[in-house]
Amino acid sequence: MEPKTxxxxxxxxxxxxxxxxxxxxxTYVIQLHPNSQSAKAFPSKLDWHLSFLQEAVLGIExxxxxxxxxxxxxxxxxxxxxxxxxxxxxxxTLKNLPEVxxxxxxxxxxxxxxxxxxxxxxxxxxxxxxxxxxxxxxGTIIGxxxxxxxxxxxxxxxxxxxxxxxxxxxxCQEGESFTSxxxxxxxxxxxxxxxxxxxxxxxxxxxxxxxEYISARDSTGHGTHTASTAGGSSVSTASVLGNGAGxxxxxxxxxxxxxYKVCWFNGCYSSDILAxxxxxxxxxxxxxxxxxxxxxxxxxxxxxAIGTFRATExxxxxxxxxxxxxxxxxxxxxxxxxxxxxxAGTLDRKFPGVVRLANGKLLYGESLYPGKGINKAExxxxxxxxxxxxxxxxxxxxGSLPRESVQGKMVICxxxxxxxxxxxxxxxxxxxxxMILVNTEINQEEDSVDVHLIPATLIGYEESVVLKGYVRDxxxxxARLIFGGxxxxxxxxxxxxxxxxxxxxxxxxxxxxxxxxxxxxNIIAAWPQNLGPTGLPYDSRRVNFTVMSGTSMxxxxxxxxxxxxxxxxxxxxxxxxxxxxxxxxxxxDRRGKEIRDGDKPAGVFAIGAGHVNPVKAIxxxxxxxIQPVDYIAYLCTIGFTRSDxxxxxxxxxxxxxxxRKSPGFSLxxxxxxxxxxxxxxxxxxxxxxxxxxxxxSVYTVNVKAPMGINVIVKPKRLVFSHVDQTLSYRxxxxxxxxxxxxxxVAGTFADGQLTWVNSxxxxxxxxxxxxxxxxxx
Numbered sequence: 001m002e003p004k005t006x007x008x009x010x011x012x013x014x015x016x017x018x019x020x021x022x023x024x025x026x027t028y029v030i031q032l033h034p035n036s037q038s039a040k041a042f043p044s045k046l047d048w049h050l051s052f053l054q055e056a057v058l059g060i061e062x063x064x065x066x067x068x069x070x071x072x073x074x075x076x077x078x079x080x081x082x083x084x085x086x087x088x089x090x091x092x093t094l095k096n097l098p099e100v101x102x103x104x105x106x107x108x109x110x111x112x113x114x115x116x117x118x119x120x121x122x123x124x125x126x127x128x129x130x131x132x133x134x135x136x137x138x139g140t141i142i143g144x145x146x147x148x149x150x151x152x153x154x155x156x157x158x159x160x161x162x163x164x165x166x167x168x169x170x171x172c173q174e175g176e177s178f179t180s181x182x183x184x185x186x187x188x189x190x191x192x193x194x195x196x197x198x199x200x201x202x203x204x205x206x207x208x209x210x211x212e213y214i215s216a217r218d219s220t221g222h223g224t225h226t227a228s229t230a231g232g233s234s235v236s237t238a239s240v241l242g243n244g245a246g247x248x249x250x251x252x253x254x255x256x257x258x259x260y261k262v263c264w265f266n267g268c269y270s271s272d273i274l275a276x277x278x279x280x281x282x283x284x285x286x287x288x289x290x291x292x293x294x295x296x297x298x299x300x301x302x303x304x305a306i307g308t309f310r311a312t313e314x315x316x317x318x319x320x321x322x323x324x325x326x327x328x329x330x331x332x333x334x335x336x337x338x339x340x341x342x343x344a345g346t347l348d349r350k351f352p353g354v355v356r357l358a359n360g361k362l363l364y365g366e367s368l369y370p371g372k373g374i375n376k377a378e379x380x381x382x383x384x385x386x387x388x389x390x391x392x393x394x395x396x397x398x399g400s401l402p403r404e405s406v407q408g409k410m411v412i413c414x415x416x417x418x419x420x421x422x423x424x425x426x427x428x429x430x431x432x433x434x435m436i437l438v439n440t441e442i443n444q445e446e447d448s449v450d451v452h453l454i455p456a457t458l459i460g461y462e463e464s465v466v467l468k469g470y471v472r473d474x475x476x477x478x479a480r481l482i483f484g485g486x487x488x489x490x491x492x493x494x495x496x497x498x499x500x501x502x503x504x505x506x507x508x509x510x511x512x513x514x515x516x517x518x519x520x521x522n523i524i525a526a527w528p529q530n531l532g533p534t535g536l537p538y539d540s541r542r543v544n545f546t547v548m549s550g551t552s553m554x555x556x557x558x559x560x561x562x563x564x565x566x567x568x569x570x571x572x573x574x575x576x577x578x579x580x581x582x583x584x585x586x587x588x589d590r591r592g593k594e595i596r597d598g599d600k601p602a603g604v605f606a607i608g609a610g611h612v613n614p615v616k617a618i619x620x621x622x623x624x625x626i627q628p629v630d631y632i633a634y635l636c637t638i639g640f641t642r643s644d645x646x647x648x649x650x651x652x653x654x655x656x657x658x659x660r661k662s663p664g665f666s667l668x669x670x671x672x673x674x675x676x677x678x679x680x681x682x683x684x685x686x687x688x689x690x691x692x693x694x695x696x697s698v699y700t701v702n703v704k705a706p707m708g709i710n711v712i713v714k715p716k717r718l719v720f721s722h723v724d725q726t727l728s729y730r731x732x733x734x735x736x737x738x739x740x741x742x743x744x745v746a747g748t749f750a751d752g753q754l755t756w757v758n759s760x761x762x763x764x765x766x767x768x769x770x771x772x773x774x775x776x777x
Contacts, residue, residue, distance in 0.1 A: 027269070032052070143280040146259070164188045168188060221527050273304065299508060308336065341514045345518060345595070348494075349486065355436055357479045396423035398418075411434070415442075415458075515670075521549045583624070671770075694723075695720065711731060754768045
């Protein structure tokens with residue numbers, strides 16, 4: 001998925017590349033053994049951390065360098081350790097010290113509404129509605145790690161907000177164009193973390209860089225958009241230049257928001273992210289929302305996984321974007337089992353921008369273009385497609401289009417390489433007056449819309465083949481654009497967004513990821529008032545709201561819903577809250593049909609447990625609870641070493657002792673993932689469910705077995721006598737004869753469902769998706 005502005009959805013590592021650069025410094029995160037006895041010999045944690053640096057750094061005295069200037073952050077809560085500027089040889093020296101757990105080079109990640117709350121049913125009437133039961137999230141604090149915030153946005157107005165919770169320990173950090181008065185009872189805290197970014201990049205005031213604020217103020221809009229989606233206040237006159245008009249609200253409009261700016265124009269550095277998690281834990285947030293990520297990496301190297309484990313230990317729910325690298329299999333990121341991993345789905349809202357060819361054929365497209373020039377585009381114009389050569393003219397790169405070919409015409413532009421809205425600027429600069437943006441085979445029928453700079457629309461791949469064929473075979477091919485405004489309820493939704501990352505997880509295949517999908521396509525939310533709706537520097541229009549797509553948008557939807565459930569049930573654990581959302585998720589769209597993934601029903605690796613349904617999640621009946629210590633046992637069962645587990649959990653444990661205490665351990669996850677390795681024909685798992693509904697409840701099991709698998713559940717009935725009672729059940733998965741040779745299992749994967757149905761209320765169903773994998777059979 002190409003960027004809206006300057007962001008790309010990738011992850012990479014910064015390594016010193018040659019022996020000639022061994023003296024070049026870069027940032028490393030140094031993790032130390034927790035509860036080290038040597039720490040007691042120092043007056044402060046910073047002094048202790050500095051002692052390691054002094055031992056490893058060579059030649060500092062001769063260089064008259066103060067070693068303390070090398071330290072970027074001294075961490076206290078997210079991990080035990082610090083980040084510092086080191087040469088390659090110094091990093092190797094540190095790694096060999098006995099009290100050092102790991103030395104990791106700084107990773108850089110990238111950032112991955114007027115209607116969606118209605119689509120999710122949050123605005124239901126009466127005292128039984130989700131907002132009524134949860135008091136709209138009052139008392140809950142959502143911490144958002146992103147690009148900052150535009151505090152003057154009406155979405156952060158605090159009219160009617162309750163007082164700041166007494167537990168709050170955060171601050172409103174002052175900086176460039178940001179003072180303590182920018183915070184209020186809605187936006188209760190704001191901080192920025194730039195040290196990792198600063199030492200790895202040129203100064204942010206460089207003439208070659210876009211405008212950036214050295215403060216928590218948002219320069220790109222992404223953070224403002226996500227924060228308002230999670231917990232924005234009600235805004236009655238929201239629209240994008242007239243499109244998508246209505247009342248804008250975050251998922252938890254009564255919740256408080258704290259912003260931690262960790263992302264800058266060149267990305268989000270893991271040292272800065274870890275520092276933000278570290279402080280957010282101390283600030284006492286209830287929910288952490290991270291619309292950050294990239295490709296999957298092992299948990300013991302994953303800064304987000306490591307930092308958020310500590311957050312989970314402190315009772316903080318962590319929600320992360322699953323990434324935008326779909327539909328590639330095994331592309332899902334942020335897959336730690338203590339994190340809620342969110343994919344993206346569509347709404348049933350459309351913004352028609354139809355192409356009417358001169359031969360009468362209609363090609364459906366979508367657009368949020370509002371302003372001047374519509375009349376010109378709605379009359380017939382000649383269409384041109386400038387392809388060939390080495391200038392990238394088929395992608396409408398700036399400077400690639402010959403004026404003599406496009407002057408006064410409608411230009412076809414392929415998606416890819418540069419931003420979608422930027423293509424329109426390239427057409428405009430070359431004298432074109434309208435644009436048809438076309439999906440390539442990679443994008444298929446994906447319909448992410450934009451507030452284009454010129455009259456323009458986006459059409460799908462199938463339509464693009466028809467359009468290009470018409471232009472190729474017709475002398476002076478012509479067309480007009482017909483804009484249809486905002487249309488709700490006439491299309492299927494939700495469907496899986498094509499860009500949404502897919503499972504199974506490479507880093508953690510024994511837990512099904514993503515966990516859920518949520519609205520993430522064409523989401524309208526708050527926007528900085530000094531930016532145009534495209535975010536491009538030459539867009540002079542000004543708005544309070546704009547549209548964006550990505551798992552970055554679906555993540556804060558679930559963060560806000562998490563805040564609602566926590567407000568309704570403040571004693572619930574992060575695992576219980578996630579369970580409530582997963583076991584009540586939808587498998588069917590608004591028309592009662594199976595949720596689609598392109599031209600087929602969506603599988604578990606696309607939607608996990610399904611599409612989040614907060615109306616059902618607020619009353620789940622049963623929940624699957626997990627304690628932090630259970631995650632340690634789980635890591636032991638999947639073969640992680642003692643040092644791996646120490647790096648992730650800060651616990652120095654013997655897996656042998658752990659597993660002897662818990663023979664046959666199964667992580668009590670709401671989804672069920674079974675892996676048959678060579679020679680195995682039977683697997684057994686155990687689950688525990690806690691009654692959070694009515695006392696004296698009885699649940700009966702219903703199983704949809706994966707193809708080629710016999711499923712046996714014991715017991716088949718769970719009889720609860722009181723609330724908060726926990727009962728266990730076991731499930732055996734047995735390969736049918738021939739299945740080990742692949743004769744009765746579709747490929748190497750099969751899926752199914754296990755559902756506990758309330759005998760007194762058949763509408764209350766507690767469903768777990770099942771994923772079965774055959775390895776080396």
